[in-house]
Amino acid sequence: MTYFITQSLNGLFSAALLFLIASGLTLAFGVMKIVNIAHGSFYMLGVYVAYTVVLRTGSLLAGAVVALVAVAAVGFVMQRFFLRRFTSDPLPQMMMTMGFALLFRDLALMIWGGDPFTLPYPAWLRGSMEAGEVVFPYYRLFVIAVAALVGVALWLVNEKTLVGARLRATVDDPEMASAIGINVARLSGVVFGVGAGLAAFGGVMGGPILGGYAGIDFDLLPLAFVVVIVGGMGSLTGALVGSIVVGMIDNFGKALVPELSYFTLFAPMMLVLALKPTGLYGRA
Amino acid sequence: MGEPDRRGPSRAIAGWRTGVIVALAAAFLAGPLALDSYWVGLLTQIVILGILAMSLDILLGYTGLPSLGHAAFFGVAAYAVAVLSTTYRAGFGASVAGGIAIGTALAAAFGLMVSHVRDVYFLMITLALGMVLWGLSYRWIPVTGGDNGISGIPTLEAHAGLPVAGPLAFYYVTLVVFAACAVLMWRLVRSPFGLTLRGIRENEARMRSLGFNTWLHCYLSFVIAGAFASVAGVMWAYYNGFVSPTYLDLAASSELFLMVTLGGPATLVGPVLGAGAIVLLKNVMSAYTARWLLILGIVYIVAILAAPQGIWNLGGRRSG
Numbered sequence: 001m002t003y004f005i006t007q008s009l010n011g012l013f014s015a016a017l018l019f020l021i022a023s024g025l026t027l028a029f030g031v032m033k034i035v036n037i038a039h040g041s042f043y044m045l046g047v048y049v050a051y052t053v054v055l056r057t058g059s060l061l062a063g064a065v066v067a068l069v070a071v072a073a074v075g076f077v078m079q080r081f082f083l084r085r086f087t088s089d090p091l092p093q094m095m096m097t098m099g100f101a102l103l104f105r106d107l108a109l110m111i112w113g114g115d116p117f118t119l120p121y122p123a124w125l126r127g128s129m130e131a132g133e134v135v136f137p138y139y140r141l142f143v144i145a146v147a148a149l150v151g152v153a154l155w156l157v158n159e160k161t162l163v164g165a166r167l168r169a170t171v172d173d174p175e176m177a178s179a180i181g182i183n184v185a186r187l188s189g190v191v192f193g194v195g196a197g198l199a200a201f202g203g204v205m206g207g208p209i210l211g212g213y214a215g216i217d218f219d220l221l222p223l224a225f226v227v228v229i230v231g232g233m234g235s236l237t238g239a240l241v242g243s244i245v246v247g248m249i250d251n252f253g254k255a256l257v258p259e260l261s262y263f264t265l266f267a268p269m270m271l272v273l274a275l276k277p278t279g280l281y282g283r284a
Numbered sequence: 285m286g287e288p289d290r291r292g293p294s295r296a297i298a299g300w301r302t303g304v305i306v307a308l309a310a311a312f313l314a315g316p317l318a319l320d321s322y323w324v325g326l327l328t329q330i331v332i333l334g335i336l337a338m339s340l341d342i343l344l345g346y347t348g349l350p351s352l353g354h355a356a357f358f359g360v361a362a363y364a365v366a367v368l369s370t371t372y373r374a375g376f377g378a379s380v381a382g383g384i385a386i387g388t389a390l391a392a393a394f395g396l397m398v399s400h401v402r403d404v405y406f407l408m409i410t411l412a413l414g415m416v417l418w419g420l421s422y423r424w425i426p427v428t429g430g431d432n433g434i435s436g437i438p439t440l441e442a443h444a445g446l447p448v449a450g451p452l453a454f455y456y457v458t459l460v461v462f463a464a465c466a467v468l469m470w471r472l473v474r475s476p477f478g479l480t481l482r483g484i485r486e487n488e489a490r491m492r493s494l495g496f497n498t499w500l501h502c503y504l505s506f507v508i509a510g511a512f513a514s515v516a517g518v519m520w521a522y523y524n525g526f527v528s529p530t531y532l533d534l535a536a537s538s539e540l541f542l543m544v545t546l547g548g549p550a551t552l553v554g555p556v557l558g559a560g561a562i563v564l565l566k567n568v569m570s571a572y573t574a575r576w577l578l579i580l581g582i583v584y585i586v587a588i589l590a591a592p593q594g595i596w597n598l599g600g601r602r603s604g
Contacts, residue, residue: 035352035407037538082585090404091350092588095545098538099584106578218534222415229412233405259426262419269412273397277405 002133007255008248013140015247016147017210020202021220022227022239023154024195030171030234031184031191033090034083038097039199040221041104045071046200047212048112050119060122064204068197075196079189087185088174105217114214119207143205150198151240158236167191171234172283223250226265230272232282241280301596305553312459321451326567328455330560331462332519337543337555338469339512344541345549346473347505348485350407352537353394353414357510359532361387361517363421366434366527369443376444383518384511391510399503402488411534418532433528440522458519465512469552472508481505482550546587548594557595 025039049070050063057063078100086092125139158164170177170184178184203212210216227246231238245268253264272279312331316324340354365383368374374382398409421428428434440457441449472478483491484498492498521527530536539562547558565583569576591598 029404029408033404035404035411037411037534086588090407091545092592094350094352094407095538095542095584095588098542099581099588102535102577102581102584104581106575106581110575110578221534222412222419225408225412225415229409233408259424260420261423262416263424265419266416269416270397273401273409277401 005134006136007252009134009136009140009144011248011251012144012244013209013247014251015243016144017202017206018223018227018247019147019151019240019243020205021199021224022231022243023150023236024191024198025224026228026231026234026239027167027236028188028192028195029228031167031174032079032083032093032188033088034097034192035090035094036097036192036195037094037221038078038101038104039195039224040217040219041101042071042075042196042199043203043206043220044108044212044217045074045104046203047119047207047216048108049200050204050207051112051117051212054119058120060119060204060208063119063207064201067200067204071200072193072197076189076193078196079192083192084185084189087188101217105214109214112212116211116213118209118211119204121208139208146205150201154236163187222262223265226269229279230268232279234283235279235281238279238281301553316452316455324451324455326563328451328458328523330556330563331455331458332516332523333540333543333559333563334556335462335465335519336513336516336540337547337559338466338552339509339516340540340544341549341552341555342469342473342481342512343505343509344544345551345555346478346485347481347502349402349502349506350541351410351506351509352407352534352541353410353412353417354509354513355536355540356394356414356417356532357387357391357513358517358520358540359421359527359529359536360390360417361514362521362527362531363428363434365518365521366437367427369438370434370436376440379443380518383521384514387514387517388507388511391507391513395503395506395510399499399506411537414532414537415534418529418534421529421532428529431529433526435526437521437525437527439525443522454523458523461515461519465515466552469512473552477501477504485550542584542587545594546591548596548598551594551596554594554596561595 021039021043024042025036028034028036028039046067049067050060053063053066054060082096082100083093086096121139125142128135128137129141156164158167166177166182166187169180170182170187174184223246227239227242229242230245231240231242246265249264249268250261254261257264276282312327316327319327336354336358340351343349343351343354361383364386365379368379368382394410394413397413398406401409422430424430439449439454440446441453446453446457473481480491480496480501483496484501488498517531520531543558543562544555545558546561547556548554566576566580569579573579
């Protein structure tokens with residue numbers, strides 16, 4: 001039982017990180033119909049930028065803020081000057097993001113070198129919570145709470161604000177949305193930038209545990225894509241449910257049959273594709 | 285007059301294209317006799333990856349199904365040859381047949397899951413399927429050797445008991461396989477079946493209303509492309525004598541994608557040119573700089589900005 005609870009909490013931690021990554025991926029997909037291969041790179045850039053800031057200032061919070069803003073800016077520029085000219089043309093967009101993914105990886109290698117590292121824990125989150133026989137690090141609980149807050153914030157923006165209404169309209173029907181005066185191009189830029197920032201923020205949150213290393217970008221990308229496919233492409237609720245499903249399965253899979261990790265994700269994906277090709281919360 | 289605008293190439297360009305094909309065929313036939321083994325190796329790579337790129341072209345160019353997991357079948361077939369020939373000490377026939385059969389069977393299984401999906405959804409789902417297989421090759425260490433891969437695959441000449449050996453002999457065997465595959469694929473895309481695939485690419489709803497089973501056509505296209513990719517994978521396993529998870533990773537699948545789009549989709553010739561360009565570029569660049577990943581990234585971006593239709597389609601898209 002203790003084992004089960006501990007593993008479930010670990011699964012929730014994975015789900016929290018996945019949600020931070022996949023929410024931006026799914027929103028960008030919903031608005032722009034883009035398969036963004038550089039999304040894992042945003043996560044990676046987040047960890048590396050935060051590393052530099054934390055080395056200078058010693059503050060993980062400062063690192064998180066700088067990483068979020070810097071990578072969001074990178075995403076915005078990328079959308080504005082390279083992706084926008086291929087609006088609603090998914091193949092060139094995808095190739096473009098692949099080019100950027102390679103570019104970012106090599107630039108990171110050039111600037112930060114190839115040595116793996118982890119970000120330091122914030123001092124006030126050291127140690128573990130103990131409840132009966134279950135021991136669980138405070139930091140992981142903190143990340144779960146932060147991801148939940150981000151989820152609530154995204155939900156509020158999406159459901160209760162004008163921007164959110166425009167966003168939902170664009171996801172539903174971009175042509176109609178632009179016909180009634182929504183600036184779809186600018187909205188796409190903002191969504192892409194915010195999504196990049198969220199992935200970077202996820203990188204900082206995961207930094208003290210997963211750290212940063214060459215190749216982390218493509219390690220996390222398949223998980224994020226499976227989340228988006230299972231949850232339904234373009235759906236925020238789907239990203240949440242998908243993250244929990246994938247986080248749990250990935251975690252229990254790794255614990256029980258380590259040699260088949262990644263492959264354990266195959267089952268839920270196949271099931272969803274067979275029963276509901278658009279994903280749990282996706283619309284055709 | 286009543287002739288619709290087919291935007292086919294002008295006669296001058298068509299003649300120019302025939303000239304290029306003849307010149308290339310002559311170069312591939314006679315060239316290696318005058319080259320040292322390094323360049324023969326590069327030509328062998330181009331020919332094998334040419335088969336692979338043509339197989340993706342059936343799917344991407346002719347059927348309009350953009351697969352981002354196509355390297356998976358190539359990689360799985362290569363792994364099958366590696367496991368069969370080293371762990372199980374299987375003979376040449378069994379290894380080749382096993383490699384092609386396993387790669388094709390996998391395509392048949394995946395095809396069931398993706399053949400009803402289109403466009404960008406197809407892109408994303410094939411990407412995820414391909415990466416799951418990459419994860420398997422990376423982590424299923426007892427069978428795949430994990431990151432270390434599998435080495436010690438015998439050379440094709442020794443395994444098949446050929447009287448000749450060496451890079452040049454292997455090159456010509458590869459060239460024969462390439463020619464056979466190219467003829468088969470050429471016949472396929474010119475056949476009524478191939479025309480139906482093109483019809484589905486242009487307007488699936490209309491094809492369905494004409495009574496075509498479009499799902500079945502897409503499915504068969506997927507399986508056929510997977511089968512040719514498996515042939516390329518088998519040849520690659522023998523060429524390298526070694527397999528590793530990098531054959532299946534996302535970078536491999538998208539490089540393949542780049543070969544087809546850079547060369548010109550729905551032309552079969554273009555993807556081979558694309559394969560040649562990427563292989564030469566990678567090898568030449570990595571000889572001069574350690575930053576070739578950076579340059580490859582820039583090549584992606586510039587290629588999409590400069591020639592979105594592909595090299596072979598410059599000067600007029602082919603009507604075929």
